[in-house]
Amino acid sequence: MRIRTKRDPQSYTFPGYGTEAFPSLLLRGAGDLDNWKIQAYEGRHEGYQALRKALASAPAEVTEEVKRSGLRGRGGAGFPTGLKWTFMPKDTEEKKVTRYVVCNADEGEPGTFKDRAILEYNPHQLIEGMIIAGWAMQCRMGFIYVRGEFKWLVDKLDAAIQEAREQGYLGKNILGSGWDFDLLTYRGAGAYICGEETALLNSLEGRRGEPRVKPPFPAQVGAYGQPTTVNNVETFACVPPILRMGGAAFAGIGSPNNSGTRIFGISGHVKRPGLYELPMGTPLRFLVEELAGGTSSGRPIKAICPGGSSAPFLTAEDLDTPMDFDAMKAKGTMAGSGGVVVMDDSVCMVQVALRLAHFYAHESCGQCTPCREGCNWMEMILHRIEHGQGRMEDLDLLASLTPRINLRTLCPLGDAAAGPIESILKKWRPEFEHHVKTGHCLAQESHLLVGAH
Amino acid sequence: MNHPLPPETAEHPLAPGQRLAEVERRELSPEALAEIRALAQRYPQRMAATLPALYVAQRDFGFLSLGAMKAVARALELPEGHVFGVATFYTMFRKAPVGKYHMQVCTNLSCALRGAAQVVKKLAERTGAVPGGGPTADGLWSIEEVECLASCGSGPCVQVNHGVYDEFLDEAALEQVLEACRKGEVPAWGEE
Numbered sequence: 001m002r003i004r005t006k007r008d009p010q011s012y013t014f015p016g017y018g019t020e021a022f023p024s025l026l027l028r029g030a031g032d033l034d035n036w037k038i039q040a041y042e043g044r045h046e047g048y049q050a051l052r053k054a055l056a057s058a059p060a061e062v063t064e065e066v067k068r069s070g071l072r073g074r075g076g077a078g079f080p081t082g083l084k085w086t087f088m089p090k091d092t093e094e095k096k097v098t099r100y101v102v103c104n105a106d107e108g109e110p111g112t113f114k115d116r117a118i119l120e121y122n123p124h125q126l127i128e129g130m131i132i133a134g135w136a137m138q139c140r141m142g143f144i145y146v147r148g149e150f151k152w153l154v155d156k157l158d159a160a161i162q163e164a165r166e167q168g169y170l171g172k173n174i175l176g177s178g179w180d181f182d183l184l185t186y187r188g189a190g191a192y193i194c195g196e197e198t199a200l201l202n203s204l205e206g207r208r209g210e211p212r213v214k215p216p217f218p219a220q221v222g223a224y225g226q227p228t229t230v231n232n233v234e235t236f237a238c239v240p241p242i243l244r245m246g247g248a249a250f251a252g253i254g255s256p257n258n259s260g261t262r263i264f265g266i267s268g269h270v271k272r273p274g275l276y277e278l279p280m281g282t283p284l285r286f287l288v289e290e291l292a293g294g295t296s297s298g299r300p301i302k303a304i305c306p307g308g309s310s311a312p313f314l315t316a317e318d319l320d321t322p323m324d325f326d327a328m329k330a331k332g333t334m335a336g337s338g339g340v341v342v343m344d345d346s347v348c349m350v351q352v353a354l355r356l357a358h359f360y361a362h363e364s365c366g367q368c369t370p371c372r373e374g375c376n377w378m379e380m381i382l383h384r385i386e387h388g389q390g391r392m393e394d395l396d397l398l399a400s401l402t403p404r405i406n407l408r409t410l411c412p413l414g415d416a417a418a419g420p421i422e423s424i425l426k427k428w429r430p431e432f433e434h435h436v437k438t439g440h441c442l443a444q445e446s447h448l449l450v451g452a453h
Numbered sequence: 454m455n456h457p458l459p460p461e462t463a464e465h466p467l468a469p470g471q472r473l474a475e476v477e478r479r480e481l482s483p484e485a486l487a488e489i490r491a492l493a494q495r496y497p498q499r500m501a502a503t504l505p506a507l508y509v510a511q512r513d514f515g516f517l518s519l520g521a522m523k524a525v526a527r528a529l530e531l532p533e534g535h536v537f538g539v540a541t542f543y544t545m546f547r548k549a550p551v552g553k554y555h556m557q558v559c560t561n562l563s564c565a566l567r568g569a570a571q572v573v574k575k576l577a578e579r580t581g582a583v584p585g586g587g588p589t590a591d592g593l594w595s596i597e598e599v600e601c602l603a604s605c606g607s608g609p610c611v612q613v614n615h616g617v618y619d620e621f622l623d624e625a626a627l628e629q630v631l632e633a634c635r636k637g638e639v640p641a642w643g644e645e
Contacts, residue, residue, distance in 0.1 A: 188504070189545040205500060
């Protein structure tokens with residue numbers, strides 16, 4: 001087993017982090033290479049105390065506590081976690097059905113790098129959260145599906161799971177409760193689509209990662225045909241703090257209906273890129289200007305992608321928007337995965353749109369037509385505009401394409417592809433027109449693309 | 454109307470008309486076979502061992518030739534069509550040989566904003582490999598553009614084979630990575 005030992009150059013903290021105004025729940029000890037070990041988690045971060053508390057109460061009470069916390073799924077959709085847990089069928093004991101809890105660690109959304117930090121520095125918090133979820137839903141087995149590129153993190157997780165087993169937190173008769181639970185890791189192989197929960201379940205079964213037709217939802221027919229609940233890494237990592245502090249206290253952090261803290265990742269043209277854990281509803285401006293220090297070039301901000309590449313783009317005028325699910329939705333975009341990408345005015349938006357269209361065309365699983373054909377069309381149209389062969393009617397064609405993809409596919413990948421392209425075309429249409437008329441970028445120094453695109 | 458199409462890149466699982474690479478060898482090594490047989494028992498269903506088994510075969514053969522995929526299908530007692538389908542769906546299963554040091558550069562948005570395109574260009578100049586064009590004649594290098602490696606805050610990022618992951622790449626850091634490969638300090642493809 002090889003565990004990564006190289007120092008991590010990224011920033012995880014800021015002045016005031018860990019105080020009452022900026023509680024530290026998820027990134028505790030991040031940056032410290034020994035923080036992943038069980039001694040550090042138990043010794044410094046109140047590790048596995050929430051599990052003891054959970055096992056002392058009935059499973060339904062644990063779910064109630066999570067419901068009370070108002071926790072919403074951190075994978076992107078923001079679905080209430082406690083409610084999701086109640087969808088699992090109750091009468092499985094009589095029917096002798098197995099139930100599974102699955103962790104989605106297939107982090108691949110461009111602009112998002114938060115789950116990686118949890119796996120790297122706080123794997124035990126994820127493991128503890130999964131054991132508690134397993135208890136709440138009375139599962140016997142859980143899976144952690146990790147993207148294939150994170151091989152060293154799978155090794156680390158396996159080592160952490162083994163530590164937890166040795167301490168009696170996993171395996172038979174956990175802490176004398178008479179309840180058995182164990183975890184297995186599973187490594188993906190490079191497919192963005194496997195971040196969609198039913199595609200993930202197919203991949204976990206050893207199949208191609210193609211999303212399933214819903215219903216039946218995973219809570220009825222999930223992994224290996226059994227009732228299954230899939231949550232994101234950060235969602236599970238929120239569960240131990242909720243049980244330690246109580247659901248009501250967790251609900252007191254953040255903005256109404258958007259409780260708790262969230263790890264925001266900021267990247268692109270900023271002075272201090274990195275991961276910052278902030279209460280939900282913190283204004284975008286605080287993250288971009290205070291914590292990340294504004295643009296690295298000192299030039300004005302042109303575009304902001306507020307929640308991973310699938311979120312429609314914002315401009316500098318929207319900097320006062322609170323970063324929570326509802327406020328972002330009201331702005332016509334989404335809080336998504338919390339990955340904020342900042343672009344200064346040296347960037348050509350046609351190149352940005354083409355790079356994203358290339359990504360979605362490449363990652364479309366090819367199962368349903370609007371996404372398979374639509375994403376490729378978008379890429380081809382944008383390719384010819386970027387390369388000086390576009391026609392004016394291409395802009396209308398592109399604008400008519402996006403609503404024909406959006407909400408017409410089996411899974412949200414189609415929507416994710418259409419949203420940002422639609423917003424870029426709408427907000428920066430003069431750049432597209434300039435490209436068509438002159439064959440060149442309006443922003444002269446933009447070099448985002450490698451020859452092939 | 455004669456509009457140019459974006460070129461097919463080697464990132465596509467199999468380009469139209471491309472044939473699966475074939476090699477002489479058809480059997481897994483005894484160790485790999487034993488490992489796959491053990492994997493078949495590990496999950497609730499045997500089919501779930503497909504992805505892990507393909508990784509084992511890839512390490513054993515160097516890449517997934519048609520023979521390697523057939524051997525996996527035999528070892529897991531699954532239809533060949535299923536194994537081909539899975540192997541060609543996922544980009545991390547290599548259907549053609551790669552260099553001893555397979556350099557994967559993220560060129561998606563966050564990394565592109567921080568100069569990933571220049572990293573690819575520089576790497577191509579320094580190693581002589583063509584991005585997406587297979588290994589160099591000496592078999593040492595291959596370069597591939599990949600999608601987001603979840604290193605957005607510390608990009609641009611290059612991943613060498615499966616282990617090493619280097620971030621905040623500038624020209625000096627890139628030289629260091631290449632030097633470490635030349636000195637053999639980085640595990641070669643298939644050694645990890």
